[in-house]
Amino acid sequence: xxxxxxxxxxxxxxxxxxxxxxLIVSFAAPIVLATILLSIPNISRxxxxxxxxxxxxxxxxxxxxxxxxxxxxxxxVEVAGVVRxxxxxxxxxxxxxxxxxxxxxxxxxxxxxxxxxxxxxxxxRRYLDGGIAIDDVKxxxxxxxxxxxxxxxxxxxxxxxxxKLCRINSLEVLRYAFKFLEKGVVEASLAWITALLIAHAxxxxxxxSRVFTALEDEIEVFLYLGIDRRKIILGxxxxxxxxxxxxxxxxxxxxxxxLNTLHKVANLYWFSLQPSxxxxxxxxxLIVLCLTIAISLALGLRRIEYG
Amino acid sequence: MARYTVVxxxxxLSKKIGVVLFIALSSTALSILALSAIGSIxxxxxxxxxxxxxxxxxxxxxxxSSDAVSPFTSIVDLKYIEEKLKGFENVYLQSVFVTIGFVGxxxxxxxxxxxxxxxxAYPDQELLKRTEVLWNGFIPVQSVFTQETLxxxxxxxxxxxxxxxxxxxxxxxxxxxxxxxSFVIVEVDDMDTLSKVYEALALRxxxxxxxxxxxxxxxxxxxxxxxxxxxxxxxxxxxYLAKFGIYRDYIxxxxxxxxxxxxxxxxxxxxxxxxxLRRDLEIFLSLGIARKSLxxxxxxxxxxxxxxxxxxxxxxxxxxDIKPLTSLLGYRIPLNIDSSDVIYIGSAQFTLCIAGIxxxxxxxxx
Numbered sequence: 001x002x003x004x005x006x007x008x009x010x011x012x013x014x015x016x017x018x019x020x021x022x023l024i025v026s027f028a029a030p031i032v033l034a035t036i037l038l039s040i041p042n043i044s045r046x047x048x049x050x051x052x053x054x055x056x057x058x059x060x061x062x063x064x065x066x067x068x069x070x071x072x073x074x075x076x077v078e079v080a081g082v083v084r085x086x087x088x089x090x091x092x093x094x095x096x097x098x099x100x101x102x103x104x105x106x107x108x109x110x111x112x113x114x115x116x117x118x119x120x121x122x123x124x125r126r127y128l129d130g131g132i133a134i135d136d137v138k139x140x141x142x143x144x145x146x147x148x149x150x151x152x153x154x155x156x157x158x159x160x161x162x163x164k165l166c167r168i169n170s171l172e173v174l175r176y177a178f179k180f181l182e183k184g185v186v187e188a189s190l191a192w193i194t195a196l197l198i199a200h201a202x203x204x205x206x207x208x209s210r211v212f213t214a215l216e217d218e219i220e221v222f223l224y225l226g227i228d229r230r231k232i233i234l235g236x237x238x239x240x241x242x243x244x245x246x247x248x249x250x251x252x253x254x255x256x257x258x259l260n261t262l263h264k265v266a267n268l269y270w271f272s273l274q275p276s277x278x279x280x281x282x283x284x285x286l287i288v289l290c291l292t293i294a295i296s297l298a299l300g301l302r303r304i305e306y307g
Numbered sequence: 308m309a310r311y312t313v314v315x316x317x318x319x320l321s322k323k324i325g326v327v328l329f330i331a332l333s334s335t336a337l338s339i340l341a342l343s344a345i346g347s348i349x350x351x352x353x354x355x356x357x358x359x360x361x362x363x364x365x366x367x368x369x370x371x372s373s374d375a376v377s378p379f380t381s382i383v384d385l386k387y388i389e390e391k392l393k394g395f396e397n398v399y400l401q402s403v404f405v406t407i408g409f410v411g412x413x414x415x416x417x418x419x420x421x422x423x424x425x426x427x428a429y430p431d432q433e434l435l436k437r438t439e440v441l442w443n444g445f446i447p448v449q450s451v452f453t454q455e456t457l458x459x460x461x462x463x464x465x466x467x468x469x470x471x472x473x474x475x476x477x478x479x480x481x482x483x484x485x486x487x488x489s490f491v492i493v494e495v496d497d498m499d500t501l502s503k504v505y506e507a508l509a510l511r512x513x514x515x516x517x518x519x520x521x522x523x524x525x526x527x528x529x530x531x532x533x534x535x536x537x538x539x540x541x542x543x544x545x546x547y548l549a550k551f552g553i554y555r556d557y558i559x560x561x562x563x564x565x566x567x568x569x570x571x572x573x574x575x576x577x578x579x580x581x582x583x584l585r586r587d588l589e590i591f592l593s594l595g596i597a598r599k600s601l602x603x604x605x606x607x608x609x610x611x612x613x614x615x616x617x618x619x620x621x622x623x624x625x626x627x628d629i630k631p632l633t634s635l636l637g638y639r640i641p642l643n644i645d646s647s648d649v650i651y652i653g654s655a656q657f658t659l660c661i662a663g664i665x666x667x668x669x670x671x672x673x
């Protein structure tokens with residue numbers, strides 16, 4: 001009961017003496033910046049809307065058909081083997097164009113949905129001679145394609161002989177490129193925020209010492225009343241942590257609201273990307289809180305003494 | 308007053324050097340972070356500049372690009388430009404082709420090399436080291452645009468990051484006929500020819516705008532469908548990023564806002580310094596030294612430590628390797644930091660620190 005009274009009294013004193021202001025100043029930079037930097041727009045989602053309109057329509061050269069070939073092909077042509085790629089088993093079809101044309105009525109339509117792999121003639125010959133195993137094909141295509149339905153080797157004596165790969169969607173690769181960029185920016189932001197947190201630790205120490213200085217009278221009264229020193233240290237630390245967590249939540253919320261308001265205002269005048277806050281901010285806030293507790297306890301042990 | 312200031316300063320430097328070091332270290336750390344934030348954001352904004360072979364010749368230049376989201380997706384019909392500029396003398400066209408492809412799961416820049424064999428590839432040394440998808444001396448390059456994968460023979464090592472290939476191969480990777488390029492740089496010798504080129508390209512620009520644009524040297528005309536629509540940009544990257552709603556001015560504001568926010572805790576450093584020296588300050592005040600002299604001492608102390616920390620941070624930032632922000636697709640992009648940035652950051656640090664000191668000194672009675 002005494003413990004709760006200590007916490008209550010300390011919280012009220014911090015609020016009354018406005019000692020929380022230095023805490024706000026010390027938390028502002030890492031938390032506000034972490035919220036802003038970890039809210040960078042989700043660019044890969046943007047690829048679905050904006051890019052189809054700009055890249056494809058402007059150039060008119062972006063091939064974006066879906067493949068519907070697997071069942072059609074596999075039911076008509078003998079499957080020579082299975083290529084295992086990324087946990088999936090894909091049919092490996094070795095057939096001449098004539099056979100394919102004979103067996104599949106709409107082969108020309110099907111071929112439209114296939115991506116081509118141009119294989120240099122000497123490698124192709126080695127493949128035909130059996131010099132290259134299926135594993136080599138698997139190794140090659142598994143590195144270059146993330147999603148396709150079948151590996152079709154068209155056996156033909158002409159120079160144009162190709163390995164055909166039927167794929168899912170050409171935008172996948174582009175979306176992947178954006179994810180790659182986004183991941184890089186988030187990783188760099190996290191590294192920068194970590195460095196900022198380290199640089200801010202001395203400032204947090206100064207802010208918390210100011211809070212302790214503001215609480216000197218109250219602490220003296222508690223000691224005079226004969227309350228256990230450890231209880232006082234813990235009570236002060238819990239009170240500071242409670243206020244700090246409220247300040248952190250306030251700073252995170254205000255940053256998100258400010259970002260969204262800015263986006264909405266900006267969107268009235270020009271197209272602007274929607275910020276997408278990430279939950280990564282919560283572990284960062286937790287680290288700040290842990291740092292606050294550690295510094296508070298250290299300061300308490302040093303400054304709260306009998307007499 | 309000057310004498311008292313020197314006395315107090317000498318006392319702090321001789322007896323409390325730890326305080327000076329604390330200020331210098333904290334401000335150096337924050338200065339490094341602020342400068343790297345500004346430098347990284349500005350560098351990221353100018354990311355595509357590396358792909359423009361703009362030499363420093365005195366000719367006037369117009370860069371013709373399509374209405375695209377990056378130079379890798381932009382395509383311009385060279386024949387169309389040549390037809391428009393037929394009969395002009397002293398007009399030099401430089402066509403550049405860059406696009407993007409995938410080697411394995413890694414996106415790489417594909418650029419054009421003149422006079423090389425068809426199906427030959429010249430990947431850079433780093434790429435050769437990184438990638439494990441080489442297949443008996445061949446490198447598989449997947450086109451983002453056609454999904455076709457080309458197995459290109461490695462005929463040598465390229466000088467630039469990415470893969471150098473001949474024109475037909477890059478056109479095939481981009482999925483365009485051979486008369487297309489990423490952008491065309493039109494160079495002219497004099498202003499009169501420049502005006503005629505504008506006219507020929509159907510660019511409606513009034514005289515004042517021409518003068519303004521010429522001063523900037525870098526011009527970009529956007530081509531959409533069959534009409535050349537003229538727009539003015541400060542640098543090539545702005546053309547492309549504007550499509551995402553990202554404009555140069557806002558990026559610069561963002562960079563400086565982040566840097567300033569990173570420094571916002573500095574008044575606490577000033578307060579902490581005064582607090583740490585409180586006993587010495589109280590003695591000086593009791594000896595009759597005015598608060599103004601103490602403030603002057605702190606101003607001198609801060610000026611010295613912030614100047615030193617700024618120099619240290621510039622050296623540190625120049626030698627820091629912040630990979631994710633300073634490299635794109637293998638291209639090393641140096642942090643874009645001006646001397647003015649260092650001065651702004653130093654001034655902001657000084658102002659914030661001194662604000663804290665003034666605020667804390669108020670509590671001390673003379």
